[in-house]
Amino acid sequence: VKSGGAQAVLINSGSANACTGRRGLEDARRLSNILAAALKTNSEKILLGSTGVIGKLLPMAQIENHLPILIAALSPMGLEEAAKAIMTTDTFPKAAIIRSRVNEKEITIAGIAKGAGMIAPHMATLLSFVLTDAVISPPALRRALKDGVEQSFNRITVDGDTSTNDTLLALANGKAGNSPIREKTSGFKQFSALLSGVLLSLAKMIARDGEGATKLVEVVVENAKNHEEAQMAARAIAESPLVKTAFFGADANWGRILCAAGYSGATFDPSKVDVFFDTIDLVRRGQGTGVAKEEQATLIMKNNEYRVRVDFHQGKGRASIFTTDFSLNYVKINASYRS
Structure with a gap:
């Protein structure tokens, strides 16, 4: 995260891998190294997201055995399957996507999220991952994400509890080919509004799917x-x-x-x-x-x-x-x- 670049995100559901001591940290590093080797990249470019029971260790053998299957199944059409895979007590997968022209090119912003319990401002026990093909500077993406969170995930509550494992990641691959989006430009305002819209859609889905919620x-x-x-x-x-x-x-x-x-x-x-x-x-x-x-x-x-x-x-x-x-x-x- 500090480097400002990432190539892959590995997400697991069922174990938060929080409050698991040195073993939990070693397991996380091991998974990063294994996935990095398989993808022929640096382990620092592997990001992890975990959700589930606090204090429960990761099922390492199960995850390691299935990594080759996950890699082989990677697909541009896999967003909905990913949204389903990270569910815990959720009753439906949460995904949102928007397309619009920014800086004379069509860009796409897509996001997935999970969360139904331990939901409260700052942020909640939720995982959310946003992908875009826009060309955008890291500071501009960071600012747009921070502003978007204040208008979305920090405006929902289900039970007033927050969590050990809040994670929100935004990744941009630059495939849209637009001129770079930078802060304090009209393109940035457009992108920021689009991103906020995706985040708010996801946040409302999470609130609507609150554990046992009917309203x-x-x-x-x-x-x-x-x-x-x-x-x-x-x-x-x-x-x-x-x-x-x-x-x-x-x-x-x-x-x-x-x-x-x-x-x-x-x-x-x-x-x-x-x-x-x-x-x-x-x-x-x-x-x-x-x-x-x-x-x-x-x-x-x-x-x-x-x-x-x-x-x-x-x-x-x-x-x-x-x-x-x-x-x-x-x-x-x-x-x-x-x-």
């Missing part, structure tokens, strides 16, 4: 004192177990939303707060708008996707986070994760 809810806090305080409040609401169980039960219990905003650390006047479920104003100036509005909000909460918007009327800060409900199935999945 995808966008929590928006607006007109907060500043962006940081809007983010604090949005995250507290999105991660509140009481709010998330209310989402599951389609219970328009707006008091839980105000409660979470209150302990978030954001400063606001409760008597000025409005709360909306999509277009239904459930709270105005800190007070409920009545049973009829709650009934309308309950109908909205039966949808698979909707938005909760909280207006502080305090400033110009705004933030949004995608979250899910907590269902009975979430408990079942995590109670039997290793069995």
Whole structure:
């Protein structure tokens, strides 16, 4: 990673190879060396991604025996198969692709990701790999990726837990033949927007596929004192177990939303707060708008996707986070994760 160049990524599912001591590190180095030799490249150009149970060693014999098969099966059409192979508790593979003209050439950006549990901002127990044929300078790609993460993977939460194994890699092979994309150019702005779109698509798939999730809810806090305080409040609401169980039960219990905003650390006047479920104003100036509005909000909460918007009327800060409900199935999945 430090060199700024890579030729291959080896990903395994089932073992995180984290908290495995010296043996885990030696196993990782051994796999890098074996794959590098097979591909006739330097081991420093081999990147690894692992996901699964923390503290579990890699099944070295199984991986080593299958490396020749993996290499022989390499294909430009293998993206979806790769997305399937890295799944753990995911219920569907996650892939996104976009094509557009940048610097007078058509470029492609494609990405895959896995993740359904231990999902929270910064980033989550997720693996994501993005490939592009664009010609782009390493600093520009790094900047575009960093900006894209803030607009995508750092805006989702399923259970509030983060992981030991977050990995997001972007690799560019330059095959598109466009003039080089560099920072602070119109081409960079185009590329950055395209990359952010791919990352957001993947992030929303991960949130939608949250363990046991039945709802995808966008929590928006607006007109907060500043962006940081809007983010604090949005995250507290999105991660509140009481709010998330209310989402599951389609219970328009707006008091839980105000409660979470209150302990978030954001400063606001409760008597000025409005709360909306999509277009239904459930709270105005800190007070409920009545049973009829709650009934309308309950109908909205039966949808698979909707938005909760909280207006502080305090400033110009705004933030949004995608979250899910907590269902009975979430408990079942995590109670039997290793069995």
